[in-house]
Amino acid sequence: MNVLVIDIGGSNIKLLATGQPERIKIPSGSDFTPNDLIPLVKDATKEWSYEVISIGFPGVVKRGTIAADPVNMGKGWMGYDFEKAFGMPVRIINDAAMQALGSYEGGKLLFMGFGTGLGTAMVFEDLILPLEGGHLPFKLGTFETHVGNAAMKKVGKKKWKEFVYQTIEHFRHCFQPDEIVLGGGNSKYLEEIPEKCRLGSNKNAFTGGFRLWEKEFKI
Known part of the structure; x- marks a missing residue:
């Protein structure tokens, strides 16, 4: 399974997919919204192959859904339908939890x-x-x-x-x-x-x- 990982931050969005040697970094900012994110990610990864997506989000995530808009970015994140926007399965997790999982031994x-x-x-x-x-x-x-x-x-x-x-x-x-x-x-x-x-x-x-x-x- 080829996975695209999106690590969302207040300053940058970082992207990496299965089999890719280098990550891609996209500037975000205090007014950044999911409607800004989707086309930028699609364009940046148009040469990559992936079937599913993981999103690390800097805020509260409950049962795989963003429960509140972040304090350091724009509005519209809470309840946003990323699966519909990307047209494929998406799993969303708190960004610290995603780092914890990646660090686990x-x-x-x-x-x-x-x-x-x-x-x-x-x-x-x-x-x-x-x-x-x-x-x-x-x-x-x-x-x-x-x-x-x-x-x-x-x-x-x-x-x-x-x-x-x-x-x-x-x-x-x-x-x-x-x-x-x-x-x-x-x-x-x-x-x-x-x-x-x-x-x-x-x-x-x-x-x-x-x-x-x-x-x-x-x-």
Whole structure:
């Protein structure tokens, strides 16, 4: 089965299909909508062969359907019929959950993505559990307000890293994972990797998208 994976982000949309050596990147932005996405993806992948699609979406996904519009893009995502638009089967999953699935090597895994905000998800065998852990209260705000990109710019990298390490330990004690994968664009700033943690890769999002069609997962 040839799969097209679409990894949707607030700055860029990244595409990769089975058998293709290089991904394609398409700029998105604060006004980007699904009606913008569809023709751009079709044009960019017109030379590729695929029968099904996986979409990693930066927001709440319930039972394979987008449940709310993202805060950093345009409107119209909630309930959008991607299968009708693309004319083929589509599976939609939270973007952090897709990275978690692509990072999974066994046991109980917690994924923490440090980027614009804090993306969190867990994988245990055939169960994929998206989390909105970044919205949990922490100090005088939430975890996301302390470890997101805006926080790093506000307090500086040294203080930001202190908050990140505190966040990792809070989540470790709460969820008791066997392993924590640290992803997102800002995880590269962590010089010291805590015990039973490892750095992930954005490539894992594509691996997760391909795996999504290998069997039926509980999401």
